[in-house]
Amino acid sequence: MLTDRRQFFAASAASAALAVSAGASARGADAPKPRPIRIGVSTYSFWQFKNNKLRDVEACIDLAGETGFDAVEVLHRQMTDESPAAMQKIKRRAFLNGMGLCGFSIHQGFVFKDKEERQKNVEHTIKCLEMCYAMGIPTMRVNTGRWGTIKSFDDLMKNRGVEPNLPGVGDDEGFKWVTDALTACLKTAEKCGVVMGLENHWGLGRTPEGVLKIVDAVGSPWLRVTLDTGNFLEDPYDKLEKMAPKAVLVQAKTYFGGGLWYTLELDNDRIARMLRKHKYTGFVSLEFEGKEDPLTGVPKSLEVLRKAFAV
Template structure:
């Protein structure tokens, strides 16, 4: 992979729009061959069923220790009819290679894809050593994702930390002031530098990073896309979280949709742990179809109901919304 070094030709990110236009130009879309030389009529390609995953966060939620076990999450996901599982890195209690391979095996025998690895990092800090540690942590997570056979990994920008606790950040609807003495311009430069340093490892491991709209400099679609476009790599796309835009979610999700590698679908049965959103998933499904998104939709249940009942209920709702 060639990064944007002086004199180098920048790598072009692969988007569904650009890929489809190239495929159409060469006449290689299944079902769209004209058959002019044989007289056979063109055949429409069958509709592709949306595949649904569930994040292990939906079970654990950082405080339900009886549902923290990754193997239990895999077994229940298969029992309830999911196609895949997204693993939350912070939920893991053992990162030994033996355990990683057992997780991969358990998913396989359950007929599940391990389709996403959700990680936390933050480069929004004036301390170069803190930024370096977050880069090293992210590279380590890419290697874990590779060992698990997971093709995409959620990454964050990080935040300024001026609002104190996460509870306080949520009370302020995700908005926090810039650290005194610094600017957002510096913050974006730090994030771009950190992510760029991770990309050679992502390419070597075949793990596509997905920058999520997850507070901090990623709180807005403009912030996420500013970083993605500045880095301009096929190994960095977006992870769409339907629950992290508290105002005008549909218009904002659409700004990121053409680069999406994973979608996280939030539900709040029993009331949200921090807030609840009344999301129209039929509208979201249509938005994703419009942008030709064919990847996984991963459930993040963030309500107060028992996950053992709320997760299957959420899956049923998503099936119905995406089948229209």
């Protein structure tokens, strides 16, 4: 009888193992497709620093919801009220539109000879991290800053984003300033649960090598990359791919009506394939930089991005 019981339990275990194996095989054959990448929109796409009727952040959130976006990225400079009540209204407005807030884009820089000026920008960055926490925003775009030796941004764009260093300052010193400044922000980023994303955005961040040098030197999970598809003006694809493994947010440029400063013929299908290869599953946030009315250019852009990033 004991032998029969042992044989029974052994046979049962073998049958169970076969069932589990068969079930796993079946699930593998019918595995769900990866979900499409979600598409957000920066409030900048509506305002563009010039469309005053479209500056109100809450109004932009409503437009984003009506257009069919999944999320909104808030441009800090677009906010006219930074009070706690105003920030909670922004969070509430996104919720009522069935959307999240996928990013906060700020302007700061750390390439100043004056140590006090650098510290002022550190404090500004820390304040903005705390604003992200208040609004429930998980990532914040940061910059290296630019040298400022070409005063006009229009002139900088005419020069393809290239400007001379500050007199007597080499790149190595500039990289140290930026690395030290961002390192000083890490404790707040961790406390607030906000990942800073260093963007390829002129200055020492004009090249993928520059961005990655800083990110690697800081060496923290709270500093990664915000990847902007429109800020490499020549041969963008290999450069974007170098940064893709560390991207936490992708900002996708479109230029309907011609670009405000320049126009790039970006292959969004190619960019989407590259991001899938690197298993990017975060948000793609539209930054519309065309001269066309945003009320028509933004919906067109969403259609382009939906098609490119669909699975």
